[in-house]
Amino acid sequence: MNKELKHMLIISISLFFIFVFIFNIYTYHTGNFIPQASRASQIISYNRLRSPNTHRASEKWTYPKIEKKQLALIALKKPHKIFVVDTKNHHVLYIIHAQVNLPAQNHPLRILHARGQQIYHISGSQQATAKYWLGISNGNYIETPLTDMDNHHVPRCLQKIPPIKNTIQVSKPDAKWLQGIPENTPLLIKEDY
Amino acid sequence: MLARLSQGRFFNHLLGNDLLLIIVMICYNLIAYFLPLVRVSLLQGIGCLVIINLILIGLKILVLRT
Numbered sequence: 001m002n003k004e005l006k007h008m009l010i011i012s013i014s015l016f017f018i019f020v021f022i023f024n025i026y027t028y029h030t031g032n033f034i035p036q037a038s039r040a041s042q043i044i045s046y047n048r049l050r051s052p053n054t055h056r057a058s059e060k061w062t063y064p065k066i067e068k069k070q071l072a073l074i075a076l077k078k079p080h081k082i083f084v085v086d087t088k089n090h091h092v093l094y095i096i097h098a099q100v101n102l103p104a105q106n107h108p109l110r111i112l113h114a115r116g117q118q119i120y121h122i123s124g125s126q127q128a129t130a131k132y133w134l135g136i137s138n139g140n141y142i143e144t145p146l147t148d149m150d151n152h153h154v155p156r157c158l159q160k161i162p163p164i165k166n167t168i169q170v171s172k173p174d175a176k177w178l179q180g181i182p183e184n185t186p187l188l189i190k191e192d193y
Numbered sequence: 194m195l196a197r198l199s200q201g202r203f204f205n206h207l208l209g210n211d212l213l214l215i216i217v218m219i220c221y222n223l224i225a226y227f228l229p230l231v232r233v234s235l236l237q238g239i240g241c242l243v244i245i246n247l248i249l250i251g252l253k254i255l256v257l258r259t
Contacts, residue, residue, distance in 0.1 A: 004203070008210040011252070012245045013217060019241055020221065020233065027231045040229035047225045047232050060226075 032193040034074055034083055034092075041091040042083075052080070052097035052158035054144065057173040064093045066180060073111070073187040075100045075168060080159065082168070084181075096178070097158050099169040100189060102140055108186035110137045115179045119143060121164050127151065128164055132175035136187055142168045144175035194254050203253055210249070211242055 033039050048059040057063070066084070074083040075098060082096040114135035121128040128151075130143035145154045148162040155161065161169055170178065198204065218238050225232045233241070 002206065005206045005209055008206055008249055009213060011249065012210055012214050015245050015248065016214060016217060016241060019244075020230075023233070023237070024231050031231075043229045043231060044226075047230075 032079070034076075034085075034193060036072065036074060036087070037083065037085045037090050037092040041093075042095075045083075045092045045095045049095060049097075052171070054154060054156055054158050054161070054171050055173075056171060057177075058095060058097045058171065063177045066093065066182075069093075071181060071185045072108075073181070073185060075102075075187060075189045076192060077104060077189070078192045082170070096170055096174045098142075098174075099158060099161055099163060101163045101165055101167050101169065102189050104191045105189045108188040109140065111135070111181050111183060111185040111187060112137060113183045121149070121167075123149060130164070130167070130169075132172065132179055134175070134179055134181065136168075140166045140168070142170060142175065142178055144172045145169050194257065195250075197257065198250070198253060207246060207249060211246065214242060214245065 027043075028039055031039075031043075033042050045059065048061045050056060050058060050060055052058070064084075070087045071093075072085045072087045074085060075081075076083070077100045080098055080100065082098045082100075083092050084094040084096065085091070086093050112135035116133055117131060119130050119133040119141065121130070126149040128149045129146040130141070131146055133141045133143040135141060145161055145164065145167075148154055149164070158169070158171060163169070215238075218233055218241075221230070222232050224230065
């Protein structure tokens with residue numbers, strides 16, 4: 001390799017790693033993290049996130065096994081995310097893109113035993129359909145929307161879906177996976193980090 | 194000064210350096226899937242490249258002057 005190119009490579013790669021080091025330190029100290037889990041596990045989950053899409057899983061990774069784990073769900077309204085947290089090890093297992101249409105709560109809700117394939121939301125003469133629903137206490141649901149109240153198919157982009165009251169809307173694969181969450185898992189709804 | 198640089202092979206080497214640096218950035222982003230490292234976004238990568246190029250050009254000009 002040419003001597004000049006060698007020197008340029010050494011300088012540029014060193015500068016790049018210095019930049020990356022500073023950037024990592026800055027993000028770990030000032031980034032947005034939930035206090036219930038380690039920052040390292042949150043960063044790994046963020047790195048695996050896809051763009052929000054109703055037909056695809058939220059992360060570019062297989063779903064983690066959740067049997068025999070102490071779980072908690074933390075739904076954040078403004079960032080539009082649900083964190084699935086292993087409370088024993090303080091690890092984020094998965095991050096889900098979500099439209100949280102419930103108000104922030106001081107006390108956690110609970111996941112119910114009730115879950116099913118299809119659900120209808122009726123308001124007067126209007127009806128919306130959703131699939132893979134999971135019941136939450138106080139008459140709320142986690143589901144994946146199929147049609148809106150005017151019976152139109154919902155768009156692919158999860159952030160453009162018309163909201164339905166008392167629901168948390170997620171993508172189809174995520175809703176299917178969330179149906180495996182055990183009963184009585186706490187779900188905490190917060191406004192922001 | 195820049196005209197003098199363009200006569201030689203400096204900018205060819207700079208381009209080769211940039212391409213190798215892009216490969217290093219892609220490898221870093223792939224490693225970030227497994228380790229808790231913050232990924233470098235496209236804009237940050239381009240900014241990093243521009244800054245490193247400016248530093249290298251500045252260093253070359255300094256070397257030529259001395």
